[in-house]
Amino acid sequence: MLRSHKLQLDDVPPTVRGIVRCGAGTNNIPVKEMTERGIPVFNTPGANANAVKELVICGLLLASRGIIEGNNHVNTVINTEEAGDYERVSKRIEADKSMFGGKEIEGKTLGVIGLGAIGSRVVSAALALGMNVIGYDPVLSLDAALQLPGDRMRRVTDLDDIFAEADYITVHVPYIKGVTHHLINSEALSKCKSNVHLLNFARGEIIDGAAVRSGYDTGLLTGKYISDFSDPDLMGHPRHLVLPHLGASTDEAEENSAAMAAQTMMDFLETGTIRNSVNFPTTILAPQKNSSGARLCIVNRNEPGALGEITTFLGSRGLNISQQINTSRGDIAYTVIDFTNQPEDAEAIQAELAKNCSFIISLRFLGMVFADELGEPGTYFYVSWAK
Ligand SMILES: NC(=O)C1=CN([C@@H]2O[C@H](COP(=O)(O)OP(=O)(O)OC[C@H]3O[C@@H](n4cnc5c(N)ncnc54)[C@H](O)[C@@H]3O)[C@@H](O)[C@H]2O)C=CC1
Numbered sequence: 281m282l283r284s285h286k287l288q289l290d291d292v293p294p295t296v297r298g299i300v301r302c303g304a305g306t307n308n309i310p311v312k313e314m315t316e317r318g319i320p321v322f323n324t325p326g327a328n329a330n331a332v333k334e335l336v337i338c339g340l341l342l343a344s345r346g347i348i349e350g351n352n353h354v355n356t357v358i359n360t361e362e363a364g365d366y367e368r369v370s371k372r373i374e375a376d377k378s379m380f381g382g383k384e385i386e387g388k389t390l391g392v393i394g395l396g397a398i399g400s401r402v403v404s405a406a407l408a409l410g411m412n413v414i415g416y417d418p419v420l421s422l423d424a425a426l427q428l429p430g431d432r433m434r435r436v437t438d439l440d441d442i443f444a445e446a447d448y449i450t451v452h453v454p455y456i457k458g459v460t461h462h463l464i465n466s467e468a469l470s471k472c473k474s475n476v477h478l479l480n481f482a483r484g485e486i487i488d489g490a491a492v493r494s495g496y497d498t499g500l501l502t503g504k505y506i507s508d509f510s511d512p513d514l515m516g517h518p519r520h521l522v523l524p525h526l527g528a529s530t531d532e533a534e535e536n537s538a539a540m541a542a543q544t545m546m547d548f549l550e551t552g553t554i555r556n557s558v559n560f561p562t563t564i565l566a567p568q569k570n571s572s573g574a575r576l577c578i579v580n581r582n583e584p585g586a587l588g589e590i591t592t593f594l595g596s597r598g599l600n601i602s603q604q605i606n607t608s609r610g611d612i613a614y615t616v617i618d619f620t621n622q623p624e625d626a627e628a629i630q631a632e633l634a635k636n637c638s639f640i641i642s643l644r645f646l647g648m649v650f651a652d653e654l655g656e657p658g659t660y661f662y663v664s665w666a667k
């Protein structure tokens with residue numbers, strides 16, 4: 281289980297069965313390599329979404345009102361120039377308000393890019409604050425769609441509609457190289473209102489900081505860019521209001537994420553269930569009442585005939601299958617098999633199966649066979665890359 285630690289390949293010994301990120305983004309995990317090793321990577325969708333939503337609402341207000349700038353002015357200018365003189369400080373607090381006039385968010389248009397756990401919550405909160413909301417998400421899941429407030433938000437299929445109409449744009453998409461990298465770039469910015477405010481509580485690389493900087497420096501853009509990610513081209517820029525990466529840093533989000541992560545991993549280790557994985561197929565095989573308790577979980581390359589070879593082999597060793605599920609995602613296939621009888625020598629069966637079926641990446645018996653112990657690779661937990 282990890283949070284923001286940047287996982288290196290060397291951190292992952294062959295004893296690792298699964299990895300769970302207490303959070304949403306899995307960019308700190310080498311997911312592709314883990315898939316090749318047959319290791320499922322999980323995350324905790326939605327567990328920290330409310331915390332991010334609240335910071336996004338704060339971001340809208342930081343953009344619309346001179347809150348940070350005004351507070352900096354009080355601390356660094358007024359309190360310095362009028363040091364110790366309360367009468368003068370108090371007068372300046374009144375007089376200098378004219379330097380930080382703002383706008384209200386009610387009645388303004390918010391463009392939300394990415395309508396998942398965070399985006400959908402931002403949509404509802406913004407509507408409640410009287411904003412008009414336009415949403416964009418071309419790959420929206422059915423579950424996520426059900427969280428949206430229907431007609432009260434306008435959903436568009438062309439990002440240009442958001443660029444043309446939004447007073448505020450907030451991004452809530454995962455960072456995917458080649459897909460969401462610089463989703464907001466110079467071309468996009470040229471289609472935006474000049475006073476658009478940008479909010480990025482997703483990942484820094486989704487917004488092209490050099491393009492934003494150039495917009496500010498040439499005067500084409502006059503809004504602010506609020507984020508909890510830094511940008512090499514905007515360091516210290518007065519229009520880039522950066523907070524530490526605080527989106528998920530609330531007691532509630534940390535607890536939710538840790539609890540969901542622990543439950544997800546426990547289900548996987550104890551029952552083979554795969555839920556909330558970013559690289560493995562969702563796989564749930566409810567145990568039968570009269571089950572012998574012997575269950576085999578196999579990760580293999582997704583090749584034709586693989587399942588047939590596995591079941592034929594098991595049959596030849598006297599094992600009778602009571603139920604099974606076989607799922608796949610890309611190059612990976614995953615099979616969970618329950619038996620009506622206990623294997624006599626599970627360790628030998630595992631070794632032979634792995635030897636006979638070269639497409640198997642990892643396999644493990646669980647349940648009563650080994651009294652729920654976890655074991656080392658090479659005993660009853662086999663990984664092809666351990667050698
Ligand atoms: N600042 C912070 O502390 C935090 C940042 N995050 C970031 O926010 C992102 C979103 O988090 P959640 O809403 O929880 O994830 P989610 O998976 O529930 O939602 C992401 C949404 O983006 C959509 N999407 C994917 N590709 C897209 C594209 N090319 N264009 C438009 N929409 C696209 C998906 O369909 C999905 O609805 C995470 O991937 C993470 O990078 C998440 C939590 C905390």
Ligand SMILES: O=C(O)C(=O)COP(=O)(O)O
Nearest residue numbers: 283284302303304305528
């Ligand atoms: O969940 C995410 O994607 C986040 O960005 C939150 O990250 P953190 O838990 O603060 O490392």
